[in-house]
Amino acid sequence: MIYTYSFYGFFFFILIGAALSIIFNKKDRLSTSASFISAAIASIFGIIFSLSVIFGETFDLALPGSLFFNFGFSVDRLSAFFILVISVSVFAVSIYSVGYMREYFGKKNIGYLGFLYNIFILSMILVVSANNAIMFLIVWELMSVISYFLVVYEHEKPETRKAGFIYIVMTHIGTGFILLSFLILAGGSGGFGFEGFRASGSTMPPLYKDLAFLFALIGFGAKAGIVPLHIWLPYAHPAAPSNVSALMSGVMIKTAIYMLIRVFFDFLGAGVLWWGFLVLAAGAISAILGIMYAIVEPDIKRMLAFSSIENIGIILLGLGASMIFYANGSPALSAIAAIAALYHLFNHSVFKGLLFMGAGSIIFSTHTKNIEKLGGLIKKMPMMAILFLTGVLSISALPPFSGFVSEWLTFQSLLLSFSSGDSLVRIVLPASAAVLALTGALAAFCFLKAFGIGFLALPRSEHAEHAKDANGPMLLGMGIFAVLSILLGILPVYVIPFLDRITGTFTGESAIDKSISSDYFGTIIMPASQISMSTPSLLVFMLILLSIPLVILFLSGKKQGTVYETWGCGQPVSTARNEYTGTALSKPVQIWFKNLYRPVRELRATYSVSPLIKQSFKFESRIGQVFENHLYIPVTGYILSKSRMIKFIQTGSIHAYLAYIFGTLVILFMFVILGGK
Amino acid sequence: MEEIVFGSGIMQLLIALILVSTFMILGSTRLYSCVRAFGMQSFLLACVAGIVAFSTGKTDIYIVAFLTLAIKAALIPYIFIYIIREIKVKREIDLYVNISPSLIIGGILVVISYYLIRSINLITELSSFALSASMSLVSIGLFIMISRKKAIMQMLGILIMENGLFLGAISLTYGMPLLVELGIFFDVLIGVLIMGILIFRINRTFETIDTDMLKTLIG
Amino acid sequence: MIEYLLLAPVLTGMVCFFSKTRKQVETASLAGSIATLLLGLLLVWQVYKYDIIITWQNALFADAFSAFIVLIVSIVGFVASLYSIGYMGHELDHGAMDLKRLRLYYVLFHGFMFTMLLVGVTNNLGLWIAIEMTTLVSALLMILYSKKSSVEAAWKYMIICTVGITFALFGTILTYYAAVNILGETGDALNWTSLIAVADRFDPTIMKLAFIFILIGYGTKAGLAPMHTWLPDAHSEAPTPVSALLSGVLLNCAMYGIIRFYTIATKSTGIDFTSNLLIIFGLLSLGIAVPFILLQEDYKRMLAYSSVEHMGIIALGIGFGGVFGVFGAILHMFNHAMTKSLMFFGAGNILQKHETKEIFNVSGLVKSMPVTGAMFVIGTLAITGSPPFSIFISEFTILAAGFSQGHYIATVLFLLFIIMIFAGFFNNVSKMAFGTPKQGIEKGDVGRLMLLAMGILMVFVFVLGVYIPPPFYEMIMKVVEIVR
């Protein structure tokens, strides 16, 4: 019975939050605390609910619908897992928001944001718990629309409006494809209930299955942001308020992954090999391109958005491997790959949320998103710096933090192709493992840049000069995530069996003891290939071995050396002007992949008296967005030019209009006469 | 429809004359003559209706015939004359398609509609002839609307189409039930009046009734 | 019963004609429209009870379909009259029109209501007369302002629609001829009921011709491409409440005519001919609407073109056929009426505030006029068929029908077009709604009554998006039975 209560409790508090934030609209402080605290409480209920489903049985609830709509909720373990992910993120982000919203006090309408925020959370929960295609589409679009309004919250800026427009159009196109996929599935079953879809998936002719798969991949891929459908992320996430982008990037795009799993495994019974390869390829491309664009991006939130694309790619790598194994008839391996995917999904929601909140607090105290204008923050905001560093280490997959474990699992699941019979699998999967390695290295580079340029050395602008540390609630919200990303790093032995309960439901077999098991000292063991890994003991070893250098340091005489300015070939360099910039830091990569980036350079010099004496010298360099410039802009341009041509028919001359009617009449007569003959 | 076989010769003649009157409208460059031709056309229609009424002995067709005479042959031409006088429009009608090509096109239209009606099987020779005539009236009316610039000529074109329909109805089915016929007459009359009002408005706001000026609403 | 319903607007018009002051006119019109609404609902209820009502030696009759039309007419009419009080009052205050004009407006308004109700309840092919009447009255409403553009629009509207209607009459005559050959010269050879009974014995060729004429004729009035050319002019130039009636209701009345004949013609020509024609015209209308919405600079014209689009969708729904398709189409009639009126009212508010129809000269609505702005944005979402609003349901049903009936290409095109239209709409509306208001536009919304009118429509738009009340559902199902 606990679940029903917690379920209703969630809805109750979310709606309360929405209502209160509208009621207290005028009083900023009050409405802030009201909406976000009740959201946090609701998320606690969400956590309880999801856990009770995962450890209990499926939760079904039919709404009192009319003859036409028969709606209801059906929360199985998979849905429950996503509810858990959402709730956890919501909990931390809501606490953070209590502090973060002070940014907007007196400037913007807080109640409006609080309302949208709560409804947004509600819609996400509904998306993962809907049991009917029509209801799903409704809540899915609701989610998109609400998030659109959240994105354009600061709609006075034109670039924000542009971002919102791109976002809503892309997501609408995606919904179109989802619709097609559902229509195909419904054609098989004759109904729009997910139950029917499950039944129809097995009976449909293969062509229809393939089409449904493709449309679903495109449709949900547009929301998940897989390349080349990703263009909206780098616009939408920076535009939104940071707590919202934390949720959008942390969990909203994950709902697409949820539906991908739902459709591929649950409805279509992922039986086709090339599906897996396609997903794998999509993952690899998204991962590599996402991180490449992230590396050269000076805007910290855009960088995080691109890295979300990368991480979605990594998740899809796991998912694709899982599908391949499933199609090859080894469900236990498929399960372990799926565990890897879900693990990374959870991790990403945690550390990406943490990093977005960190970006938020940077903007909060420096009012700039440009890394080049930051610097020295580690002294200005020490607490924030430590939390941010935790996020950076996790996302760079450095042991013993959370990202490392999930990427390790992904590696292993890709290498499980050892025991596969299919030679193509045995070539492709290790290759994609290499891609994953490249991605990991580049990610480390990328976030080294983020932290090194943003937090270390001297402040690069007066924005950063006067930065102050984030306030209590913000630090608390981020702290929760920081602790979580450490725990997820060192306690895989508890997380993996938990995830196994979920993956077992769609891969059909439990991976525990077949392809993975846990051992003393929090060790993960993969019996198939005597591989084992134990982050806790790695951590312990490191801590023990730390003693050696420390001992060396302390044994050898005086502790602190003399303090002097940084050495720079004898020149005084202690000014921010001649520090190494982020652009310069990532320049090698930019040169390495210049065919991809197609950088645009502008060199402008102004001369004073003679052309020999330069007064000022301006260098500008931009990165070309390949997919925008070579795919989206041409297509839209084509459509618009054709439209201009068609517009000529409305000439304004009544005679022309009458002539149209006459022509139509004649054509139809021909139609009849020929049809008559 | 054997009853009107004795009158069929006359019917044929009348219908032919109606076509002739239509071509007179098509061929004339002066408003007055157009209106006059239209009046004649309506009068001939009234005669057709009369004959049908006489041969079938239906009273309501007599009424219809009378209404045609009164409204279409007398009242509406008068309204036309009135409008032309009031707004002092210059008498010539300026056109997109010149007279001789207009006449040729009209002829083609007649032929087309004749063959079109041939392709569907109707009960009697007469009715098919009448129907093709009405078809050609409709199409020529539309053609006039397309090819003439003056608003007033478009109004005339609509009325020609109306006549065509009337001819079709009378020759196919001895006309509609009375109630409907009355309604149609009512509509036609009101329509003419309102179009008149509109033409006055156009003349006041644009200082012309040349519909070439009415091209501001585009896209 | 039906007579009273028809009588109500006529009487109201007379009262308005003889009333002296502004207050009198407005109260009279409001009371009249309320009475019309109540009578309309009463009629609906009776039809719901007796299935079919026939009076005046078969001249007037009402089955579920008529009742449905009457419902739409009376609801939108009531809301429009409510809105008119605020809107026209504002016009009067700002000297855009005098009391005489105002009185004339209300008289014509109710005359217009009368004609549209008449369309719903005429029993026979005399439907033609009613529809022609609507043209005449609305043309007069359009030239209420003697602006150049409105006169031009009125002339085009008048001429093109009359031509169309003339074709429709020809089609009617042909149908009658076909009927007479079967039934003989009886007065009721024109009544729906008797026609339906014997329609399968009609001569196919004649019925094909007849249907073509009807489709072009009433299609002109319904704004199906390529006969839609008059529509954007007329709908954008008419006074806003009238635009709402034209877009929301009048187009539906024309569609009603097409569907009635579709039912008869299908019985003799076979489903393929008629439904294919409808699908072709539907897709054509959708496709034509796309570029004009993508590149539109005048927000009232944008709404007008979206009406073309939605008429196309209804035609598609009927053409797809099947219970789903027809259900979707009928439901779409209602949803479109409500949503489009909402949008036009919003446009009217914006127009009175900013005194321009240019999209570029409007911005920051959500700040300058919060309620209208919010409703306009939500209305945009609704009209472009995004959930959880009513139009999504009907469009989705039609899509599903298209798929289940095997019209794959048509369905995909349909989807493609509505997505493009969504993009166009959002491109324009986000320019208008967001950003900072133009200078000289002080904060503050328009009159309460206008917002109330919009609120009422909003309720329909939202509720039908998530829940269809069983009685309404049954009613639509009855209509579906009649149509199929």
Added chain:
Amino acid sequence: MFTLSSLGIVIFQVIIIIVLAPLLSGIIKKIKAFFQIRKGPGIFQPYYDIAKLMRKDSVVSENVSWIFHAAPVISFAAVLTAGLLIPIYISDMPFGFAGDLIAVVYLLALARFFTALASLDAGSSFGGMGGSREMFVASMVEPALMLSIFAIALNVGSTNLSFISQAVSSMGLSAVSPYHILAFVALFIIAIAETGRIPVDNPATHLELTMIHEAMILEYSGKQLAIVELGAMMKQLLVFSLLANIFFPWGIASEISAAGIAVALAVFLIKIIILGAGMAIVETSTAKWRLFRLPDLLSVSLMLSFLAIVSFIIVRGV
């Protein structure tokens, strides 16, 4: 599991790594000198250097934060932890359970990450240059490194280093096969990059514009520098022992016995001296490459290891 002996093994291994590391670089220097017809410093010179640095006190930039002080320590610990996972003189590492090849790679990445952070901390542009180049090279090295060892791992079906070395040694000479050689060459190229040698980096230079690793640690001095240098040497040793014990594990002790261990140590020394000689030959026979030609070099190794995998599958004929 945890017997005293195993603990002893681990401690011994730690000691060996710390002690042998300077020796190895000394040896390599000596061999280089030999090939360059120089006398060169003695092979124990690195010990002297470190001892000297220990006694000097350090000059620290005024801009630095705690990262600067923490980085050397953390990197040192990370490298050592990696050392616990790599078989050096005994194939069955007691702590091998704690991680496999991937763990090793990421532990080295952790060390590198903190060193690079520290290089940015002082705010000197040389440090930034070094960090940038270091991460750039690393991002090319890591995939190649993984892939080359995957080629072997595919063969034995595991990425656990102890397991691999056991399996390969048990296979005897039959393990030597085309893909084995290919993978080895690939890993050797990577070793060049990892240990920062010509043509990738020049450990001897102090010309700011050409160096990579030296530029990173430019701000360090005294004890801290000593730790950094020692860490670098340890890393070099580890890379060498990877080369030695993954591809040619023969002679490595499989169980604990004084004799076996003694033999294994001897064999190990010989192996790394040979490898060092090879390294020295490469260093003396090539010039340093431009930074942006390095991708060519490393993509060669990537291709080689990929070929290794493909040929493995062809040879196995699966």
